[in-house]
Amino acid sequence: MKRSKWALPYFIFLVLFVLLPLIIIAVYAFRATDGTFTMSNISAFFTKPTIVKTFWRSMEIAVENTLICLLIGYPVAFILADKNLNKSAFTAILFILPMWINALMRTIATAEIFHAAGLPLGRGSLLFGMAYDYLPFMIYPIYTVLNKMDKSYSEAARDLGASSFKAFTKVTLPLSLPGIMSGIMMVFMPTVSTFAVAEILTRNKIQLFGSLINEQFNNMMWGQGAALSLIMLVIVGLTTLLPTGEAEETEGGTI
Amino acid sequence: MTYTGKKIISQAYLWFVLALLYAPIIFIGIFSFTEAKSMGNWTGFTTQLYTNLFTGSGRSTSALIQAIQTTLIIALVAAAAATLLGTLAAIGIYNMRGKRKKTIEFMNNIPLVNPDIITGVSLFLLFTLLHFTQGYLSVIIAHITFCTPYVVLNVIPRLTQMNPNIYEAALDLGAKPGLALRKVLLPELYPGMLTGFILAFTMSLDDFAVTFFTRGSVGLETLSTYIYADSRKGGLTPELKPLMTIIFLLILVVLIIVNIRTIKNNKTK
Numbered sequence: 001m002k003r004s005k006w007a008l009p010y011f012i013f014l015v016l017f018v019l020l021p022l023i024i025i026a027v028y029a030f031r032a033t034d035g036t037f038t039m040s041n042i043s044a045f046f047t048k049p050t051i052v053k054t055f056w057r058s059m060e061i062a063v064e065n066t067l068i069c070l071l072i073g074y075p076v077a078f079i080l081a082d083k084n085l086n087k088s089a090f091t092a093i094l095f096i097l098p099m100w101i102n103a104l105m106r107t108i109a110t111a112e113i114f115h116a117a118g119l120p121l122g123r124g125s126l127l128f129g130m131a132y133d134y135l136p137f138m139i140y141p142i143y144t145v146l147n148k149m150d151k152s153y154s155e156a157a158r159d160l161g162a163s164s165f166k167a168f169t170k171v172t173l174p175l176s177l178p179g180i181m182s183g184i185m186m187v188f189m190p191t192v193s194t195f196a197v198a199e200i201l202t203r204n205k206i207q208l209f210g211s212l213i214n215e216q217f218n219n220m221m222w223g224q225g226a227a228l229s230l231i232m233l234v235i236v237g238l239t240t241l242l243p244t245g246e247a248e249e250t251e252g253g254t255i
Numbered sequence: 256m257t258y259t260g261k262k263i264i265s266q267a268y269l270w271f272v273l274a275l276l277y278a279p280i281i282f283i284g285i286f287s288f289t290e291a292k293s294m295g296n297w298t299g300f301t302t303q304l305y306t307n308l309f310t311g312s313g314r315s316t317s318a319l320i321q322a323i324q325t326t327l328i329i330a331l332v333a334a335a336a337a338t339l340l341g342t343l344a345a346i347g348i349y350n351m352r353g354k355r356k357k358t359i360e361f362m363n364n365i366p367l368v369n370p371d372i373i374t375g376v377s378l379f380l381l382f383t384l385l386h387f388t389q390g391y392l393s394v395i396i397a398h399i400t401f402c403t404p405y406v407v408l409n410v411i412p413r414l415t416q417m418n419p420n421i422y423e424a425a426l427d428l429g430a431k432p433g434l435a436l437r438k439v440l441l442p443e444l445y446p447g448m449l450t451g452f453i454l455a456f457t458m459s460l461d462d463f464a465v466t467f468f469t470r471g472s473v474g475l476e477t478l479s480t481y482i483y484a485d486s487r488k489g490g491l492t493p494e495l496k497p498l499m500t501i502i503f504l505l506i507l508v509v510l511i512i513v514n515i516r517t518i519k520n521n522k523t524k
Contacts, residue, residue, distance in 0.1 A: 007347025007359055010340050010403065014362045017400045021377030022365075028380060076272055084258075085265040090514050091273075098276050100506045103461055104482045105499050108491060109279035112294040132276065185368075193370030196463055196483055210372050210464075217376060217468070226380070229373050240368055 022233065028226035041227035051212065051228070058209040061126065062191040066138075068131045069187050070180065073138035077179070078172075080139075081146035092143060096136045103133060107200045121203050129201040130191060137186040145179030146172075189236055280503055287496035294496070305497045315492045322481040323498070329391070329466075329477060330459035333398035337455045340399065341406025342448055346440070348407065349414040363408075366401045374401055375468030382469060389471025397469040398459045405458065406451030413447035 032038035045051055079085045080092045098106065110129040114121055153175065157167040195210035207215075209232065216225030286294040290301055307313035311320060348359055366374060378397045382389050421443075425435035463479035470480065485491050 004347050004350040004355075007344045007351065010344030010347070010407075011359055011362075013340065013399075013403075014359070014365075017378065017381070017396060018362060018365050021374075021381040024380045024384065025373070025377050072272060075268060079265040079269055082265075085262055086269065090511075091269060093510055093514065094273055095276070097506065097510065098280060099461070100457065101280055101499055101503055102478055102482060104463060104479055104486070105283070105495065106279050108482070108486055109283045109294065113279060113282055116294065116296075132279070135272075135276065189368070189370050193372045193464075195372065196467075200486055210370070213372055213376065217379070222380065225376065229376050232370060233373055236368055236370060236373075 025226045025229050025233070028222055029230040030227075031223055033223065038223075041223045042231075044224060045227060045231055054207050054212050055209055057206070058192050061123075061130075061206075061208065062188050064127060065130045065134065065191045066184055066187045068127060069135050069138040070183065072131065073135055073183065074142060074180070077139050077142035077146055080143050081149075095139050099136050104196055104200065107133065107197050111201050111203075121201065122205055123202075126198060126201045126206055130194075130197065133197060134187045134190065137190075138183040141182040141186065142176060142179035145176050149175055185239060189239065192235075193232060280499075283496050284500045284503070287500045290493065294491075304494050308494045308497050308501075313494055316494050318476070319481065319492050319494055319498070322476045322478050325475060326460060326477040326479075329395055329398060330456050333395050333402055333459045334452050334455040336395070337399050337402035337406050338448055338452045341403040341451060341455075342410050342444060344403070345407045345410035345414060345444075345447075349411060363404050367404050369401075371401070371462065371464040372468075375465040378465070379468040382471075388473075389469060390473045390475055393469045393471065394466055394475065394477075397465050398462065401462075401465060402455035402458055405454040406448065409451040409454070410444055410447040413444045417443045 029041055030037055030039070032040070045055070076095065080095070107129055110132060111121060111125060114125045114128075119125065149172070154167045154171045157171045158164065162170065192208065193210040193213075195208060195214045198206060198208045198211055209228070213225050213228045213232070216222070216228060282294060286297070287304055288300050288302065289297050290303055291298045304313075307316050308319075311317055344359075344363075348356060348363075351359070374397070378393070378400070379389075381387075382393050387393060422435055422439050425439045426432065430438070461479070462477075463483060466477050467480055467483070470477075476484070482491070482495065485495070
């Protein structure tokens with residue numbers, strides 16, 4: 001079939017601007033400034049205290065942020081998807097509306113609110129601001145899955161004598177796992193890799209892994225920066241291997 | 256618990272989270288009516304900032320307006336190119352089988368899961384190595400890379416839903432491939448292309464990290480990089496506050512209109 005050739009321009013584009021750049025990152029990660037092979041950029045990740053510390057700190061903050069988003073977001077998605085608790089579809093849209101305002105601007109405003117309230121900028125403001133930025137990314141996939149779920153399953157569990165709590169933990173929650181997984185994916189990695197958001201929310205007090213990469217490139221330390229990027233890529237690759245069910249769904253819906 | 260009790264608690268919870276989500280936006284809105292540089296500092300009611308924004312007066316308003324124009328041009332060009340490239344690719348992928356299909360689908364997913372800082376850094380290295388002058392063109396190319404997957408993923412479902420025989424029938428009845436494409440294929444794919452375009456456009460508008468690394472040193476500023484530079488200097492251009500307020504209200508109005516129309520359509524069905 002000739003029409004399969006229509007994908008050729010995009011294929012070439014992907015090779016040139018997606019694959020090749022990633023290969024370049026890998027090359028630079030193992031390249032010393034004089035062009036010879038080196039492992040020192042990679043080994044710095046395991047030995048250099050500032051890098052090790054920053055890495056674990058960002059992992060910690062990313063886990064905390066993901067948990068906060070999940071704990072706040074799941075009930076929201078649940079209520080939005082329940083026709084008895086929430087009748088208006090417009091409420092669901094209200095939750096994604098803030099995303100159309102420039103993320104940095106919203107972040108600055110969050111920092112200013114903390115400032116105006118006399119609260120210190122640090123871990124607290126960072127977690128608050130991040131949860132605020134990423135909450136819609138958690139709510140939306142869970143909402144989509146819950147919305148499509150056949151309600152008769154949990155009704156059947158109730159009819160067969162399960163308490164509403166049990167019907168939720170044994171039926172609804174497991175069935176919504178794909179949504180939870182894609183929500184976690186959409187919140188976790190961006191949290192690790194962000195740098196501007198952390199800078200603004202903590203006035204540079206707390207550095208995340210993304211800020212570290214940015215700093216390496218700013219200081220022309222391309223090899224070190226590439227090595228850290230490569231490590232982040234490997235982590236991203238590993239997280240995509242997690243069982244996500246039908247997480248890849250990107251049906252637009254009515255936005 | 257009674258049912259109404261549950262409902263009241265649920266609604267209260269929703270509105271509480273919404274209040275938190277909207278607090279910064281409302282904060283921006285309120286302080287767009289006072290001239291103080293830092294938010295949270297009220298120096299009396301004035302609409303001066305709005306006037307500055309529309310007349311281009313004010314210390315850095317012209318730079319801000321320039322940044323808005325750049326952002327819009329990049330987003331429009333990148334989204335249009337991504338829609339064209341992605342639609343062609345979707346048709347191609349739909350007609351592929353086996354390993355080749357798997358490969359290109361996998362590659363299409365890379366920009367989606369890639370953290371934007373990695374996309375930015377990797378393209379920065381590529382452009383630098385190729386001695387490609389970084390500026391408008393490099394930023395647009397970079398935006399196309401992370402925009403196109405959204406178009407592809409929104410057009411493919413339209414293809415799977417449509418009856419493949421319609422296109423073949425058009426060809427059999429003597430339509431040239433170009434005509435069959437315009438009269439048969441495109442109308443079927445149009446909703447997917449539109450969703451893809453809108454997604455691509457908003458992703459491009461909101462991007463910071465990729466632009467930051469690929470814009471080079473020619474002084475190209477989009478709204479995001481402009482705001483970032485401003486925040487590093489310590490003083491936000493005050494006219495940003497009315498700008499964000501206007502953008503927010505515009506989107507709110509558009510959404511309300513769209514929703515009233517869909518509700519009406521659903522009722523007449």
